[in-house]
Amino acid sequence: MTYLDRYLYRVKKLLPKKDKEDTINELESLLLEQIDDLKANGLSEEAAEIEAIKEMGEPSLVAANYISDIPIIAREVEPYLYVVMKIIALVLPIGILIADLISYLSESIKRTTMEILIHIVATLPHMVMGVITAYGILFVVLLVNKRVIHDEISKQDREFNPEKLPKIPSKEYDVKLGETIFEIIGGSFFIYILNFNQGLISIYFDGNQYPLLNDHFNTLLPFINIGVLFGIGISIFHLFYQRKTIYSGSAKYLQQLYSAIILFFLASAPIFTNDIISTYDLEIVPVIFKVLLIIGGIGTVIGSSVQFIKLLLAKD
Protein backbone atom coordinates (compact mmCIF):
# COMPACT_ATOMS: atom_id res chain seq x y z
CA MET A 1 0.00 0.00 0.00
CA THR A 2 1.60 3.23 -1.17
CA TYR A 3 1.33 6.74 0.20
CA LEU A 4 -0.64 7.60 -2.91
CA ASP A 5 -3.20 4.87 -2.14
CA ARG A 6 -3.59 6.15 1.41
CA TYR A 7 -3.90 9.74 0.23
CA LEU A 8 -6.52 8.98 -2.43
CA TYR A 9 -8.45 6.87 0.06
CA ARG A 10 -8.65 9.79 2.51
CA VAL A 11 -9.66 12.29 -0.19
CA LYS A 12 -12.27 9.88 -1.57
CA LYS A 13 -13.86 9.51 1.88
CA LEU A 14 -14.43 13.26 2.05
CA LEU A 15 -15.78 13.85 -1.45
CA PRO A 16 -19.52 14.08 -2.09
CA LYS A 17 -21.05 11.01 -3.73
CA LYS A 18 -21.69 12.72 -7.05
CA ASP A 19 -18.72 12.38 -9.45
CA LYS A 20 -16.61 10.84 -6.67
CA GLU A 21 -15.14 8.08 -8.82
CA ASP A 22 -14.40 10.37 -11.75
CA THR A 23 -12.73 12.95 -9.47
CA ILE A 24 -10.53 10.35 -7.78
CA ASN A 25 -9.55 8.74 -11.09
CA GLU A 26 -8.56 12.13 -12.45
CA LEU A 27 -6.67 13.06 -9.29
CA GLU A 28 -4.79 9.76 -9.39
CA SER A 29 -3.87 10.24 -13.04
CA LEU A 30 -2.59 13.78 -12.36
CA LEU A 31 -0.57 12.77 -9.31
CA LEU A 32 0.99 9.87 -11.20
CA GLU A 33 2.08 12.29 -13.95
CA GLN A 34 3.72 14.50 -11.37
CA ILE A 35 5.37 11.53 -9.68
CA ASP A 36 6.83 10.42 -13.03
CA ASP A 37 8.26 13.91 -13.55
CA LEU A 38 9.81 13.97 -10.08
CA LYS A 39 11.30 10.51 -10.63
CA ALA A 40 12.76 11.71 -13.93
CA ASN A 41 14.41 14.50 -11.90
CA GLY A 42 16.17 11.95 -9.74
CA LEU A 43 13.82 11.31 -6.81
CA SER A 44 13.07 7.79 -5.63
CA GLU A 45 9.54 6.39 -6.09
CA GLU A 46 8.65 6.96 -2.43
CA ALA A 47 10.20 10.44 -2.22
CA ALA A 48 8.44 11.45 -5.44
CA GLU A 49 5.10 10.24 -4.05
CA ILE A 50 5.58 12.15 -0.81
CA GLU A 51 6.60 15.32 -2.67
CA ALA A 52 3.68 15.17 -5.10
CA ILE A 53 1.18 14.56 -2.31
CA LYS A 54 2.68 17.34 -0.19
CA GLU A 55 2.31 19.78 -3.06
CA MET A 56 -1.29 18.79 -3.56
CA GLY A 57 -2.08 19.45 0.11
CA GLU A 58 -4.12 18.05 2.95
CA PRO A 59 -6.92 15.66 1.92
CA SER A 60 -9.61 17.77 3.59
CA LEU A 61 -8.49 20.91 1.71
CA VAL A 62 -8.39 19.06 -1.60
CA ALA A 63 -11.89 17.69 -1.00
CA ALA A 64 -13.13 21.12 0.10
CA ASN A 65 -11.86 22.70 -3.13
CA TYR A 66 -13.84 20.20 -5.16
CA ILE A 67 -16.96 20.90 -3.11
CA SER A 68 -17.06 24.68 -3.27
CA ASP A 69 -14.94 27.72 -4.00
CA ILE A 70 -16.72 30.02 -1.53
CA PRO A 71 -15.51 29.22 1.98
CA ILE A 72 -17.91 30.25 4.73
CA ILE A 73 -16.28 28.09 7.32
CA ALA A 74 -12.71 26.79 7.62
CA ARG A 75 -11.90 24.94 4.40
CA GLU A 76 -10.52 21.78 5.94
CA VAL A 77 -13.61 21.46 8.14
CA GLU A 78 -16.08 21.66 5.24
CA PRO A 79 -16.05 17.98 4.22
CA TYR A 80 -16.65 16.92 7.83
CA LEU A 81 -19.55 19.36 8.04
CA TYR A 82 -21.54 17.34 5.51
CA VAL A 83 -20.87 14.10 7.41
CA VAL A 84 -22.03 15.66 10.68
CA MET A 85 -25.13 17.12 9.02
CA LYS A 86 -26.09 13.69 7.70
CA ILE A 87 -25.65 12.15 11.16
CA ILE A 88 -27.77 14.89 12.76
CA ALA A 89 -30.51 14.47 10.14
CA LEU A 90 -30.62 10.72 10.82
CA VAL A 91 -30.05 10.44 14.56
CA LEU A 92 -31.69 13.50 16.09
CA PRO A 93 -35.24 12.95 14.80
CA ILE A 94 -35.14 9.29 15.89
CA GLY A 95 -33.80 10.29 19.31
CA ILE A 96 -36.50 12.95 19.78
CA LEU A 97 -39.22 10.52 18.69
CA ILE A 98 -38.02 7.75 21.01
CA ALA A 99 -37.65 10.10 24.00
CA ASP A 100 -41.08 11.57 23.40
CA LEU A 101 -42.72 8.15 23.00
CA ILE A 102 -41.12 6.89 26.21
CA SER A 103 -42.44 9.89 28.10
CA TYR A 104 -45.88 9.51 26.49
CA LEU A 105 -46.19 5.78 27.11
CA SER A 106 -44.85 5.86 30.66
CA GLU A 107 -47.85 7.89 31.78
CA SER A 108 -50.16 5.46 33.56
CA ILE A 109 -52.97 5.86 31.05
CA LYS A 110 -54.06 3.23 28.58
CA ARG A 111 -53.35 4.39 25.01
CA THR A 112 -54.97 3.13 21.84
CA THR A 113 -52.93 2.53 18.70
CA MET A 114 -54.62 5.48 16.99
CA GLU A 115 -53.70 7.79 19.88
CA ILE A 116 -50.07 6.67 19.65
CA LEU A 117 -50.00 7.24 15.88
CA ILE A 118 -51.53 10.70 16.26
CA HIS A 119 -48.93 11.49 18.91
CA ILE A 120 -46.13 10.40 16.57
CA VAL A 121 -47.45 12.69 13.84
CA ALA A 122 -47.71 15.52 16.37
CA THR A 123 -44.03 14.98 17.21
CA LEU A 124 -42.94 15.57 13.60
CA PRO A 125 -42.69 19.39 13.89
CA HIS A 126 -40.52 18.95 17.01
CA MET A 127 -38.21 16.63 15.07
CA VAL A 128 -37.87 19.14 12.24
CA MET A 129 -37.29 22.02 14.67
CA GLY A 130 -34.69 19.93 16.47
CA VAL A 131 -32.75 19.30 13.27
CA ILE A 132 -32.95 22.95 12.16
CA THR A 133 -31.81 24.14 15.61
CA ALA A 134 -28.93 21.65 15.61
CA TYR A 135 -27.83 22.81 12.12
CA GLY A 136 -27.99 26.41 13.29
CA ILE A 137 -25.85 25.69 16.35
CA LEU A 138 -23.39 23.72 14.20
CA PHE A 139 -22.98 26.59 11.73
CA VAL A 140 -22.48 29.12 14.53
CA VAL A 141 -19.84 26.91 16.15
CA LEU A 142 -18.00 26.44 12.84
CA LEU A 143 -18.29 30.13 11.96
CA VAL A 144 -16.84 31.13 15.34
CA ASN A 145 -14.13 28.52 14.80
CA LYS A 146 -13.23 30.10 11.46
CA ARG A 147 -13.32 33.69 12.61
CA VAL A 148 -11.77 33.36 16.05
CA ILE A 149 -9.75 30.15 16.37
CA HIS A 150 -8.90 28.87 12.90
CA ASP A 151 -7.36 32.07 11.51
CA GLU A 152 -5.05 32.24 14.52
CA ILE A 153 -4.02 28.59 14.17
CA SER A 154 -3.48 28.80 10.41
CA LYS A 155 -0.98 31.65 10.92
CA GLN A 156 1.31 29.09 12.57
CA ASP A 157 3.30 26.97 10.17
CA ARG A 158 1.50 23.66 9.96
CA GLU A 159 3.30 21.40 7.56
CA PHE A 160 1.32 18.63 5.98
CA ASN A 161 3.35 15.43 6.26
CA PRO A 162 2.21 12.67 3.88
CA GLU A 163 4.23 10.13 5.86
CA LYS A 164 1.77 10.55 8.71
CA LEU A 165 -1.24 9.59 6.62
CA PRO A 166 -2.98 6.62 8.25
CA LYS A 167 -2.92 3.31 6.34
CA ILE A 168 -5.99 2.25 4.44
CA PRO A 169 -7.84 -0.12 6.73
CA SER A 170 -8.91 -3.46 5.28
CA LYS A 171 -12.64 -4.22 5.38
CA GLU A 172 -12.40 -5.81 8.84
CA TYR A 173 -10.56 -2.80 10.27
CA ASP A 174 -12.73 -0.21 8.65
CA VAL A 175 -15.30 1.51 10.83
CA LYS A 176 -18.83 2.05 9.57
CA LEU A 177 -19.92 5.45 10.77
CA GLY A 178 -23.63 4.68 10.99
CA GLU A 179 -23.09 1.41 12.86
CA THR A 180 -20.74 3.07 15.39
CA ILE A 181 -23.09 5.98 16.06
CA PHE A 182 -25.93 3.50 16.48
CA GLU A 183 -23.88 1.51 19.04
CA ILE A 184 -23.20 4.69 21.04
CA ILE A 185 -26.77 5.91 20.99
CA GLY A 186 -28.23 2.44 21.50
CA GLY A 187 -25.91 1.79 24.44
CA SER A 188 -26.75 5.16 26.02
CA PHE A 189 -30.46 4.52 25.57
CA PHE A 190 -30.06 1.06 27.13
CA ILE A 191 -28.26 2.52 30.16
CA TYR A 192 -30.98 5.16 30.53
CA ILE A 193 -33.82 2.65 30.46
CA LEU A 194 -32.20 0.17 32.86
CA ASN A 195 -31.02 2.76 35.36
CA PHE A 196 -33.49 5.63 35.20
CA ASN A 197 -36.66 4.27 33.67
CA GLN A 198 -36.82 0.62 34.68
CA GLY A 199 -40.57 1.07 35.09
CA LEU A 200 -40.88 0.77 31.32
CA ILE A 201 -39.98 -2.92 31.60
CA SER A 202 -43.36 -3.72 33.11
CA ILE A 203 -46.51 -5.64 32.55
CA TYR A 204 -49.36 -3.32 31.58
CA PHE A 205 -52.59 -4.95 32.72
CA ASP A 206 -56.04 -3.59 33.40
CA GLY A 207 -54.85 0.01 33.32
CA ASN A 208 -52.02 -0.70 35.81
CA GLN A 209 -48.28 -0.99 35.43
CA TYR A 210 -46.39 -3.78 37.25
CA PRO A 211 -42.54 -3.69 37.18
CA LEU A 212 -41.22 -6.98 35.89
CA LEU A 213 -37.67 -6.91 37.26
CA ASN A 214 -36.88 -7.46 40.96
CA ASP A 215 -33.93 -6.66 43.26
CA HIS A 216 -31.87 -9.59 41.94
CA PHE A 217 -31.71 -7.78 38.63
CA ASN A 218 -30.64 -4.59 40.38
CA THR A 219 -27.77 -6.52 41.98
CA LEU A 220 -26.53 -7.46 38.52
CA LEU A 221 -27.19 -3.98 37.10
CA PRO A 222 -23.73 -2.48 37.91
CA PHE A 223 -22.09 -5.33 35.98
CA ILE A 224 -24.42 -4.73 33.03
CA ASN A 225 -23.56 -1.02 33.17
CA ILE A 226 -19.82 -1.74 33.12
CA GLY A 227 -20.18 -3.88 30.00
CA VAL A 228 -22.36 -1.35 28.14
CA LEU A 229 -20.20 1.65 29.11
CA PHE A 230 -17.05 -0.19 28.01
CA GLY A 231 -18.74 -0.93 24.69
CA ILE A 232 -19.69 2.74 24.28
CA GLY A 233 -16.09 3.75 25.07
CA ILE A 234 -14.73 1.44 22.37
CA SER A 235 -17.26 2.80 19.84
CA ILE A 236 -16.23 6.38 20.66
CA PHE A 237 -12.58 5.38 20.12
CA HIS A 238 -13.48 3.91 16.72
CA LEU A 239 -15.46 7.02 15.82
CA PHE A 240 -12.58 9.31 16.73
CA TYR A 241 -9.85 7.37 14.91
CA GLN A 242 -12.15 6.19 12.09
CA ARG A 243 -10.56 2.76 12.13
CA LYS A 244 -10.16 -0.26 14.40
CA THR A 245 -6.85 -1.49 15.71
CA ILE A 246 -5.95 -5.01 16.83
CA TYR A 247 -6.08 -3.73 20.42
CA SER A 248 -9.50 -2.08 20.15
CA GLY A 249 -10.75 -5.16 18.28
CA SER A 250 -9.48 -7.37 21.09
CA ALA A 251 -11.05 -5.09 23.70
CA LYS A 252 -14.35 -5.25 21.78
CA TYR A 253 -14.16 -9.06 21.73
CA LEU A 254 -13.55 -9.21 25.47
CA GLN A 255 -16.44 -6.79 26.03
CA GLN A 256 -18.73 -8.98 23.94
CA LEU A 257 -17.68 -12.14 25.78
CA TYR A 258 -18.30 -10.33 29.06
CA SER A 259 -21.77 -9.31 27.79
CA ALA A 260 -22.51 -12.92 26.85
CA ILE A 261 -21.57 -14.07 30.38
CA ILE A 262 -23.89 -11.42 31.83
CA LEU A 263 -26.69 -12.67 29.56
CA PHE A 264 -26.15 -16.24 30.80
CA PHE A 265 -26.19 -14.99 34.41
CA LEU A 266 -29.42 -13.12 33.78
CA ALA A 267 -30.95 -16.22 32.24
CA SER A 268 -30.11 -18.32 35.32
CA ALA A 269 -30.91 -15.75 38.02
CA PRO A 270 -34.44 -15.17 39.41
CA ILE A 271 -34.74 -11.61 38.11
CA PHE A 272 -38.51 -11.47 37.64
CA THR A 273 -41.06 -10.35 40.27
CA ASN A 274 -42.70 -13.66 41.29
CA ASP A 275 -45.81 -12.09 42.82
CA ILE A 276 -46.74 -10.41 39.56
CA ILE A 277 -45.94 -13.52 37.51
CA SER A 278 -48.05 -15.85 39.60
CA THR A 279 -50.92 -13.39 40.29
CA TYR A 280 -51.48 -12.69 36.61
CA ASP A 281 -50.64 -16.17 35.38
CA LEU A 282 -47.65 -15.05 33.34
CA GLU A 283 -45.32 -18.01 33.87
CA ILE A 284 -44.56 -18.09 30.17
CA VAL A 285 -42.95 -14.60 30.27
CA PRO A 286 -39.84 -15.52 32.32
CA VAL A 287 -39.43 -18.65 30.21
CA ILE A 288 -39.50 -16.63 27.01
CA PHE A 289 -37.02 -14.13 28.45
CA LYS A 290 -34.67 -16.90 29.60
CA VAL A 291 -34.73 -18.53 26.18
CA LEU A 292 -34.06 -15.19 24.50
CA LEU A 293 -31.23 -14.39 26.90
CA ILE A 294 -29.58 -17.79 26.31
CA ILE A 295 -29.94 -17.49 22.54
CA GLY A 296 -28.61 -13.94 22.78
CA GLY A 297 -25.63 -15.12 24.82
CA ILE A 298 -24.77 -17.97 22.46
CA GLY A 299 -25.23 -15.71 19.44
CA THR A 300 -22.96 -13.09 21.00
CA VAL A 301 -20.20 -15.64 21.69
CA ILE A 302 -20.33 -17.12 18.19
CA GLY A 303 -20.76 -13.80 16.36
CA SER A 304 -18.02 -11.98 18.27
CA SER A 305 -15.62 -14.94 17.92
CA VAL A 306 -16.12 -15.05 14.16
CA GLN A 307 -15.57 -11.29 13.89
CA PHE A 308 -12.45 -11.45 16.02
CA ILE A 309 -10.95 -14.32 14.02
CA LYS A 310 -11.62 -12.36 10.80
CA LEU A 311 -9.89 -9.36 12.36
CA LEU A 312 -6.85 -11.45 13.34
CA LEU A 313 -6.58 -12.97 9.88
CA ALA A 314 -7.06 -9.67 8.03
CA LYS A 315 -4.08 -7.51 7.14
CA ASP A 316 -3.99 -4.07 8.70
Place this chain on the structure above:
Amino acid sequence: MGKQDDILNNLQQELRKGTLVLAVLSQLFKPHYGYSLVETLNDKGLRIDQNTLYPLLRRLDKKGLLEASWDTKEARPRKYYKLSSLGKDVFDQLKKEFHTQNKMIQLLLEEDQQ
Protein backbone atom coordinates in the same frame (compact mmCIF):
# COMPACT_ATOMS: atom_id res chain seq x y z
CA MET B 1 5.43 44.56 8.76
CA GLY B 2 4.05 41.05 9.32
CA LYS B 3 0.48 42.29 9.20
CA GLN B 4 1.24 44.35 6.11
CA ASP B 5 2.72 41.31 4.34
CA ASP B 6 -0.40 39.32 5.20
CA ILE B 7 -2.65 42.03 3.82
CA LEU B 8 -0.53 42.37 0.69
CA ASN B 9 -0.46 38.60 0.11
CA ASN B 10 -4.24 38.39 0.47
CA LEU B 11 -4.83 41.24 -1.94
CA GLN B 12 -2.33 39.90 -4.47
CA GLN B 13 -4.15 36.57 -4.35
CA GLU B 14 -7.47 38.35 -4.93
CA LEU B 15 -5.96 40.17 -7.91
CA ARG B 16 -4.67 36.93 -9.44
CA LYS B 17 -7.94 35.13 -8.73
CA GLY B 18 -9.80 37.67 -10.82
CA THR B 19 -7.89 36.75 -13.97
CA LEU B 20 -7.36 33.07 -13.35
CA VAL B 21 -10.43 31.84 -15.22
CA LEU B 22 -9.53 34.01 -18.23
CA ALA B 23 -5.95 32.68 -18.20
CA VAL B 24 -7.14 29.07 -18.01
CA LEU B 25 -9.77 29.46 -20.74
CA SER B 26 -7.19 31.16 -23.01
CA GLN B 27 -5.12 27.96 -23.09
CA LEU B 28 -7.94 25.54 -23.75
CA PHE B 29 -8.49 26.16 -27.45
CA LYS B 30 -6.21 23.13 -27.67
CA PRO B 31 -7.03 20.09 -25.47
CA HIS B 32 -5.05 19.85 -22.25
CA TYR B 33 -5.11 17.53 -19.29
CA GLY B 34 -4.68 19.03 -15.83
CA TYR B 35 -0.97 18.46 -15.43
CA SER B 36 -0.05 19.63 -18.93
CA LEU B 37 -2.07 22.81 -18.34
CA VAL B 38 -0.22 23.50 -15.07
CA GLU B 39 3.10 23.12 -16.93
CA THR B 40 1.94 25.31 -19.84
CA LEU B 41 0.79 28.09 -17.51
CA ASN B 42 3.98 27.81 -15.43
CA ASP B 43 6.14 28.03 -18.56
CA LYS B 44 4.29 31.22 -19.54
CA GLY B 45 4.88 32.76 -16.12
CA LEU B 46 1.57 32.08 -14.40
CA ARG B 47 2.25 30.11 -11.22
CA ILE B 48 -0.84 28.20 -10.29
CA ASP B 49 -1.51 25.78 -7.44
CA GLN B 50 -2.57 22.34 -8.69
CA ASN B 51 -5.07 22.22 -5.88
CA THR B 52 -6.66 25.36 -7.37
CA LEU B 53 -6.50 24.42 -11.04
CA TYR B 54 -7.90 20.89 -11.02
CA PRO B 55 -11.12 21.75 -9.16
CA LEU B 56 -11.44 24.89 -11.31
CA LEU B 57 -11.36 22.78 -14.48
CA ARG B 58 -14.07 20.60 -13.01
CA ARG B 59 -16.25 23.61 -12.12
CA LEU B 60 -15.83 25.14 -15.58
CA ASP B 61 -16.73 21.76 -17.08
CA LYS B 62 -19.86 21.57 -14.93
CA LYS B 63 -20.86 25.06 -16.06
CA GLY B 64 -20.63 23.92 -19.66
CA LEU B 65 -17.65 26.08 -20.59
CA LEU B 66 -15.43 23.07 -21.23
CA GLU B 67 -15.78 19.68 -22.85
CA ALA B 68 -14.08 16.88 -20.98
CA SER B 69 -13.20 13.42 -22.24
CA TRP B 70 -11.06 10.56 -21.07
CA ASP B 71 -8.30 9.39 -23.41
CA THR B 72 -7.76 5.73 -22.66
CA LYS B 73 -5.53 5.01 -25.63
CA GLU B 74 -2.31 5.76 -23.73
CA ALA B 75 -0.83 3.53 -21.02
CA ARG B 76 -2.23 5.91 -18.43
CA PRO B 77 -5.76 7.29 -18.97
CA ARG B 78 -5.91 11.09 -19.01
CA LYS B 79 -8.86 13.44 -18.76
CA TYR B 80 -8.60 16.13 -21.42
CA TYR B 81 -10.39 19.48 -21.38
CA LYS B 82 -11.03 21.92 -24.20
CA LEU B 83 -13.31 24.90 -24.72
CA SER B 84 -16.91 24.19 -25.66
CA SER B 85 -18.73 26.57 -28.00
CA LEU B 86 -20.26 28.25 -24.93
CA GLY B 87 -16.77 28.45 -23.44
CA LYS B 88 -15.46 30.18 -26.58
CA ASP B 89 -18.28 32.76 -26.42
CA VAL B 90 -17.72 33.37 -22.73
CA PHE B 91 -13.98 33.65 -23.29
CA ASP B 92 -14.47 36.30 -25.98
CA GLN B 93 -16.76 38.29 -23.66
CA LEU B 94 -14.36 37.96 -20.75
CA LYS B 95 -11.43 39.03 -22.91
CA LYS B 96 -13.28 42.21 -23.98
CA GLU B 97 -14.22 42.88 -20.37
CA PHE B 98 -10.61 42.40 -19.28
CA HIS B 99 -9.29 44.85 -21.89
CA THR B 100 -11.91 47.41 -20.84
CA GLN B 101 -11.03 46.98 -17.16
CA ASN B 102 -7.34 47.07 -17.97
CA LYS B 103 -7.63 50.42 -19.83
CA MET B 104 -9.66 51.85 -16.98
CA ILE B 105 -7.15 50.74 -14.36
CA GLN B 106 -4.27 52.12 -16.46
CA LEU B 107 -6.03 55.49 -16.58
CA LEU B 108 -6.62 55.48 -12.85
CA LEU B 109 -3.02 54.56 -12.14
CA GLU B 110 -1.72 57.27 -14.51
CA GLU B 111 -3.95 59.83 -12.78
CA ASP B 112 -2.53 58.76 -9.47
CA GLN B 113 1.02 59.28 -10.72
CA GLN B 114 0.33 62.82 -11.96
